[in-house]
Amino acid sequence: MLFHDWLKDESKIVLFDGGMGTELIKRGLETGKLPDLLNIEKPDIIVEIHKSYYEAGSDMCQSNTFGSTPLNLKNHSLEDKITNIIDKALDNIQKACPPGRLVVGDIGPTGEFRPPVGKATSEEWHSSFATQTRLLEKGVALFHIETISDLEEMLSAVRAVKEISDKPIIASITYKKTKRGFFTIMGDPLEKCINALENEKVDVIGANCTLGSGDMLDLAKQAVNMTELPISVKPNAGQPRIEGTKTYYDQPIEEFVRDIQDMINLGVKIVGGCCGTTPKTINGIRKIIDKI
């Protein structure tokens, strides 16, 4: 299948998409509304955003299903809509995806932490991720489990996906930078996470969100020496700044793209962006990849 061919092809750098939330805000997303619900209520906007990323040069884009686990939807009293939300999300992204490109099933955190921080159990996580995977499976080429800040939750997600599907998995954890290196907020160091994900036989090891491109470059320098598996990065475009009722990300695209180029030079296989990145950012990366 195409994704495995891309991974095997040493010269291929896979370009992922950029932020969804920031693009929705630009188009007037209502305060506090779960973006996943827009798959049903504003499908045209979702199709348009996916299209803009594919047109900017993304090899693959992810479905607008970041929050579509039963645990997270329950917090919004939307759990009974899960099938409809995910079905429509798949329709939307498939409409936008040109031939030869891929649709990735996006799986985000459940929003529930384990004790002592929260009350979630591994069983709850597992069943929640399994439900989401079952609904996504028919319409995606691979899965991206992302923005997970607890290794235990990530392992639950990976096991749930593998139970349901044979399709490839990119497992992206969110790290924070400390004086002692990169850790999840639950205290798992980078190397422990990478080793654990290797043991679970994921296809790609990733990191996304929270870190800007500069810090992500530092993380990539360490990560490439910790694993033989392909690495994926989706950093933020710096930190948001709010003025009036508008949100701005000030990091110049050239700076972000330069950091991505450095990460590619280190051996990072899959690149894209998270919060604050736009189709313009992705197009900037496309241009440098095409020159390689």
Next chain:
Amino acid sequence: MSQEKIFSDILDSIVNLDEETALELANKAINDNMNLMDVIEKGYSAGIRKVGELWEEGEFFLPELMRGAQIMQNCLDLLIPHLEKGTEEISQGTVVIATIEGDIHSIGKTIVGTMLRAYGFKVFDLGADVPAEKIVDFAIEKKADVIGVSALLTTTMFGQKKIIEILKERNLLERFKVILGGAPVTTSWVNECNADGFAENAIDAVKLVKSLLNK
């Protein structure tokens, strides 16, 4: 056992997240008729401050921070009924906290609440997705000193500004200190809202509340 030794054992029990020992030492302090204000300040509070320092240094993470604060709170629950002058004596002030309407992210706000309690503040945590009017009404009812409003989404943080606007409309701006929290909040947003401050994390939130109330 000298008093200093008990204080340092209490500090260690909090830093080691050893609830059994922390509670045993609280009972011992009660039975030995020790000055419980000193026990709280020099033992438990010193312990939780150390936990906070270790968290700031990247030695401790969320689970340790939360566990430390919970143990501290359980010990305070044991000690406070034995204080001669009751809870008011150790209360540093009253804080009402909530995550703003439309936003269901509660974890950061809960951690801030737990840490403030551990540091001796009386905290009312209204939960997540709370309308601005309700937060203000509750703060008035509880005679709060500080209102803390969390927003994790750039789409919901405008609700933080609404709190200030309501206080302005009702001529209550001078009565409360309003602090903001959440990943997207910055100094410029605090200035734009005309709020009294923001904190990057739970430990900074405690420092901020203390400095706003001159504690």
